[in-house]
Amino acid sequence: MTMPDELLYNPFAPGYFNDPYAQYKVLRDEDPVHQHPLGFWFVSRHDDVAALLRAGLSVEVRNLAPGEFRDQVVPEEGRGALDLSMLDRDPPDHTRLRSLVTKVFTRRRVAALRPRIEQLVDAALDRMAEKGDCDLVEELAFPLPFAVISEMLGIPEGDHARIRELSGTLVRSLEIVADDETVNAIAAADAELTAIAADLVEWKRGNPGEDLLTDLVQAEHEGQVLDRDELVAQVVLLYVAGHETTVNLIANGVNALLRNPDQLAALRDRPELEANAVEEFLRYDSPVQQTRRVTTEPFTLRDKEIPAGSFVIACLGSANRDERFYGSDADQLRLDRPEARHQVSFGAGPHHCLGAALARLEGEVAIGRLVRRFPDLGFAGALEWNGRINLHGPATFPVTVHSA
Ligand code: HEM
Numbered sequence: 338m339t340m341p342d343e344l345l346y347n348p349f350a351p352g353y354f355n356d357p358y359a360q361y362k363v364l365r366d367e368d369p370v371h372q373h374p375l376g377f378w379f380v381s382r383h384d385d386v387a388a389l390l391r392a393g394l395s396v397e398v399r400n401l402a403p404g405e406f407r408d409q410v411v412p413e414e415g416r417g418a419l420d421l422s423m424l425d426r427d428p429p430d431h432t433r434l435r436s437l438v439t440k441v442f443t444r445r446r447v448a449a450l451r452p453r454i455e456q457l458v459d460a461a462l463d464r465m466a467e468k469g470d471c472d473l474v475e476e477l478a479f480p481l482p483f484a485v486i487s488e489m490l491g492i493p494e495g496d497h498a499r500i501r502e503l504s505g506t507l508v509r510s511l512e513i514v515a516d517d518e519t520v521n522a523i524a525a526a527d528a529e530l531t532a533i534a535a536d537l538v539e540w541k542r543g544n545p546g547e548d549l550l551t552d553l554v555q556a557e558h559e560g561q562v563l564d565r566d567e568l569v570a571q572v573v574l575l576y577v578a579g580h581e582t583t584v585n586l587i588a589n590g591v592n593a594l595l596r597n598p599d600q601l602a603a604l605r606d607r608p609e610l611e612a613n614a615v616e617e618f619l620r621y622d623s624p625v626q627q628t629r630r631v632t633t634e635p636f637t638l639r640d641k642e643i644p645a646g647s648f649v650i651a652c653l654g655s656a657n658r659d660e661r662f663y664g665s666d667a668d669q670l671r672l673d674r675p676e677a678r679h680q681v682s683f684g685a686g687p688h689h690c691l692g693a694a695l696a697r698l699e700g701e702v703a704i705g706r707l708v709r710r711f712p713d714l715g716f717a718g719a720l721e722w723n724g725r726i727n728l729h730g731p732a733t734f735p736v737t738v739h740s741a
Contacts, residue, residue: 345371346379354722357626357729358668361655370641376406377513377648381655383662383681385638389651390685394630395427401631402646410513410648421570424578424688431687437562438571438691441552447695450485454702457484462710465738470717473734478587479580481703485695486579490572491541491548496533503530504577512726513629513648534572538565549575579692585624585730586615586700591707592731593621595716597670604672605708614672615700619657620680621670626654626729628684654729656681711738 345364347353353360364371364381371379380389401407423434461477468476487497506526509519538554545551553568563571594601604610627650636643643649657680660667664676671677683690690696708714718735 344374346373348726354724354729357654357726358658361652361658364652365655365659365661370638370643372641375513376404377650378643379650379652380638381652381659383656383659383679386651386653386656386681387685389630389636389638389649390628390681390688392636393687394636394649395633396425396431396630396688397427398425398631398648400633400646401648402644406648421567422574423571424574428687433562434567434571435687435691437556438553438575441549441556442575442691444694446489446549447698450489450695451698451702453488454481454485454699455706457481458703458706462706465736466710469739470735470737473591473736474584474588474731475733477703477707478584478591478730478734481587482580482583482696482699485699486576489548489579490550490576491546492537492550492576496537500530500533500576503533504581507573507577508581508725508728511627511728513650530573530577531569534569534576535565538569538572575692578690579695581728582624582692583696583699585728586618586696587703588731588734589622589624589729590615590618590700590704591714591736592720592734593618593670594704594708595714595736600670600672601708601714604705605712608705608709610672611701611705612697613674613677614704615697616677616680617670617672617674618700618704619682620663620674620677621657622729623654623657623680623682624730625682625727627652627727628688651684653681653684714738 345368346360348357348360350360361381364379369380369382369385371381373379380386398407398410401410423431423438426434458477458481461480465471465476483497483501487494492500503526506522507530510523510527537550541550541554545554550572553571556562594604604614630649630651632643632645632647632649634645636647636649656662658667662676662679663674683693683696715737716735717737720731720735721733723730723732
């Protein structure tokens, strides 16, 4: 897809990744329910995004009206694993798959992970201390959530490097604008990741453990409630969603702190701020910027009627900066902001993120321990953005952890 000139929303504009929020503000002010010339709709105010997500619209792209846009977002052969995941399914399939995973992905299971997460964080901080100057993404923000979800699922280490590479490609499918080369790379990554997950599921049958994958495999056996392909698809979803998002919470959060030294000092002085600080990091520079819905009948938002068969982007990153909801200082980082807990970074309604408690726990432990361990934490060079429109965060983030 190519972008026409003179657009209200253009993620290919220079400087976009550094500050997508400037474009969001124009959209919120000038056309909060915006029909883009490429055909999709873009919703940018807080209350509209929340209402849209709670309305229980479809998430299945096969419901798009026939036309050029549909042809571009729905490849002929579908999207493999992700198409079968709960993220892309409507009721009754969504309800069935989600309740099955919820049964094994419990709050208690997540809360019990705290000591292990603390251990992983401390080991990462030790390695950083030895290095002095290092890349925060490579040392902490990526390996922590990746190790946690790998261990939760019970996935052997041998597969990690390739899975990391493949899932980095696969998540581009969460963006609507992609060239043919990227579309083909996504399809290949999807097929390979699905095959790896299918092998793992088979292997797990013979090697059960105290892990999530074992429980999911057993659930399949006992309840006959999901077929093999569906099981594999939920595993791929959990693996990818489990790390490609939290990496941005940690890295974007630390970036925000280093750019706001008064808030960094406040967090060090007042550890009781930690939980609210994580809500504010999620709000201020959202790890997942967008999610999407498909209308199956006309849907009215403000003064606009969105026709049936439309592709609608709910812009979480913009909703989280809406001054109508958060006040005139919405563009500032304020760790004690009470409304931060109303951020919509995990979505809302029937598809609300299943991993929110885990992500919050990892963010709180990682950032809290990092800032307390290194009083001289600072930038060691320019941060480089990952170039993703949706899963927005740094690719590399050079930091120094020793005094100059
Ligand atoms: C769904 C954000 C971490 C598992 C979602 C959605 C968002 C989101 C925006 C879609 C909501 C919608 O369309 O309404 C995030 C963010 C995270 C994070 C910002 C980290 C900071 C995780 C983790 C896991 C996870 C750690 C699991 C280990 C899921 C699953 C769904 C989901 C399974 C699909 C739920 C459904 O369709 O019913 N997440 N997520 N997420 N997330 Fe997360």
